[in-house]
Amino acid sequence: MSDQPMARPVPKPTAWSQPYWDAAREERLVIQHCNQCATRIMNPKQYCPRCLSDDLGWSESDGRGTVYSFSIQKRSPASPFVGKGPYVVAIVRLDSGVQMLSNIVGERAFDVHCGDAVKVAFEPIPGTDITLPVFELVG
Amino acid sequence: MKTTAAIVGTGEVPTGNYPNRTEAEAAVTACRQAILDAGLSPRDIEAVMPVGVVMGSRHFNTDLIFSRLCEELGMLRSVKLNAQVMAGGASGSATLKVACALVASGAVRNVLVVHSDKFGSTTMQQGIDLFATLGISEEWEAPYGHNANTAVALITQRYMHETGTTEEELAAVAVSMRQWGALNPNAMFRKPITVEDVMRGDHVCTPLRPKTMSLWADGASAYIVARAEDAPHITPTPVYVRGMASLVTHYSVSQESNLAFLAFPEVAKEAYAQAGLAPRDIHVAEFYDAYSVMPLLAMDAMNLCEGERAGSFIAAGHTLPGGKLPMTTTGGAIAQGHTGAGVGVSLVVESARQLMDKAGDRQVKDAVNAAESGSGGTWMDSHISILSREAR
Numbered sequence: 001m002s003d004q005p006m007a008r009p010v011p012k013p014t015a016w017s018q019p020y021w022d023a024a025r026e027e028r029l030v031i032q033h034c035n036q037c038a039t040r041i042m043n044p045k046q047y048c049p050r051c052l053s054d055d056l057g058w059s060e061s062d063g064r065g066t067v068y069s070f071s072i073q074k075r076s077p078a079s080p081f082v083g084k085g086p087y088v089v090a091i092v093r094l095d096s097g098v099q100m101l102s103n104i105v106g107e108r109a110f111d112v113h114c115g116d117a118v119k120v121a122f123e124p125i126p127g128t129d130i131t132l133p134v135f136e137l138v139g
Numbered sequence: 140m141k142t143t144a145a146i147v148g149t150g151e152v153p154t155g156n157y158p159n160r161t162e163a164e165a166a167v168t169a170c171r172q173a174i175l176d177a178g179l180s181p182r183d184i185e186a187v188m189p190v191g192v193v194m195g196s197r198h199f200n201t202d203l204i205f206s207r208l209c210e211e212l213g214m215l216r217s218v219k220l221n222a223q224v225m226a227g228g229a230s231g232s233a234t235l236k237v238a239c240a241l242v243a244s245g246a247v248r249n250v251l252v253v254h255s256d257k258f259g260s261t262t263m264q265q266g267i268d269l270f271a272t273l274g275i276s277e278e279w280e281a282p283y284g285h286n287a288n289t290a291v292a293l294i295t296q297r298y299m300h301e302t303g304t305t306e307e308e309l310a311a312v313a314v315s316m317r318q319w320g321a322l323n324p325n326a327m328f329r330k331p332i333t334v335e336d337v338m339r340g341d342h343v344c345t346p347l348r349p350k351t352m353s354l355w356a357d358g359a360s361a362y363i364v365a366r367a368e369d370a371p372h373i374t375p376t377p378v379y380v381r382g383m384a385s386l387v388t389h390y391s392v393s394q395e396s397n398l399a400f401l402a403f404p405e406v407a408k409e410a411y412a413q414a415g416l417a418p419r420d421i422h423v424a425e426f427y428d429a430y431s432v433m434p435l436l437a438m439d440a441m442n443l444c445e446g447e448r449a450g451s452f453i454a455a456g457h458t459l460p461g462g463k464l465p466m467t468t469t470g471g472a473i474a475q476g477h478t479g480a481g482v483g484v485s486l487v488v489e490s491a492r493q494l495m496d497k498a499g500d501r502q503v504k505d506a507v508n509a510a511e512s513g514s515g516g517t518w519m520d521s522h523i524s525i526l527s528r529e530a531r
């Protein structure tokens with residue numbers, strides 16, 4: 001394996017995930033759904049994981065949810081994240097029912113607990129046209 | 140469920156940092172031991188099932204796929220099937236399931252399973268970087284700084300939240316592992332540690348401290364599965380496979396719907412039903428670790444802690460040598476060393492060794508039934524197997 005510094009991993013949108021990243025760049029969180037069986041889909045997919053339909057759409061999310069679990073990466077992250085910590089990795093359960101991996105950011109991020117209420121925020125990755133949906137504690 | 144398969148022989152080379160031992164040499168040595176342990180000759184073997192290599196050379200992995208072991212060990216024109224199976228950390232349980240199905244179907248009379256990999260010269264950062272890609276979604280997880288450590292940290296945090304398990308109890312799992320490692324001549328870490336030793340290590344990612352995690356190692360292990368009806372004619376100590384239950388629950392850990400327990404509760408129930416056994420019948424638990432939370436999930440799911448939480452049961456010392464329920468008697472990845480997909484294979488090997496009365500200083504007296512667990516990727520699947528000296 002190479003000891004070269006690794007570039008920060010940046011999402012490479014696919015034909016079926018492009019609308020998600022386009023919305024994120026406009027600071028909107030959208031969730032994929034199936035127009036045939038109404039299943040909400042996360043992470044975005046080519047076909048509905050329930051009925052395999054390709055008739056999929058997108059709906060706006062209010063970006064509210066709760067922390068299902070979290071970890072504060074304090075040291076020894078992967079190379080692209082060396083010197084960027086500590087940072088909080090979390091699984092957020094959106095009120096609409098889907099789950100997603102994200103970061104908890106903001107002043108109170110390190111006070112996070114399982115079950116805490118969060119709302120979406122947006123962080124552009126410098127030097128790219130990608131904006132990551134992240135979350136902040138609320139209340 | 141009528142028993143159709145049994146383990147009849149095992150082999151293993153010491154786990155640790157062996158810069159001058161090639162992956163191939165270790166694989167051949169482990170296979171030879173397993174064949175001799177079973178009392179078979181190479182031309183008796185009808186299938187070879189090598190597990191995938193994670194860190195060793197690509198050339199070695201293609202050698203495994205392309206029947207090198209059949210040539211090295213004198214099995215040409217007698218082996219009918221040489222095919223790789225790879226399920227990451229679940230490879231022990233997964234190869235057992237596939238091998239048992241092959242012999243039960245009549246396709247072959249027996250299967251030689253082998254794993255060999257080489258991590259000893261891997262730097263910590265290389266290992267972290269590799270494991271930031273294994274079972275981690277490139278588009279949906281890696282951009283957030285997620286990696287294998289945070290994946291299990293998310294499981295651990297949720298497990299603690301739902302059960303009240305403490306960090307000291309997680310540390311007690313590592314203490315138990317190291318005590319078993321001290322008795323295992325094939326283990327990398329043979330010095331016992333205390334809960335205080337574990338708690339002195341600063342968090343890598345909360346709530347994980349270094350000694351509740353594992354270190355890379357070189358290692359190889361092998362075992363042979365035969366038809367149950369043949370097994371007592373092959374060896375005086377056949378180990379019958381009575382239950383094998385498993386379920387895949389996610390690829391991305393963020394999509395796991397039961398983060399605290401994965402599918403261990405469901406598969407534990409199914410494995411008991413297949414085996415016709417109950418928690419009181421399990422004498423030794425060979426549960427997959429890699430990190431200290433994983434055996435806790437399996438202990439709870441298998442209901443092996445007499446109504447207690449697994450954390451408090453382990454902290455009370457019940458899984459130590461001489462305890463009520465010896466657990467992961469190799470010392471697991473935490474003490475024996477993390478050989479990649481081989482951790483699970485070595486636990487299948489140890490389950491069989493315990494029930495064959497061949498576990499040396501680690502021997503659990505009068506052990507008749509053993510439970511084994513496995514999970515691969517970022518804990519994508521939950522496997523429980525039940526093995527026994529007695530067929531059903």
Ligand SMILES: [Zn+2]
Nearest residue numbers: 034037048051
């Ligand atoms: Zn659908």
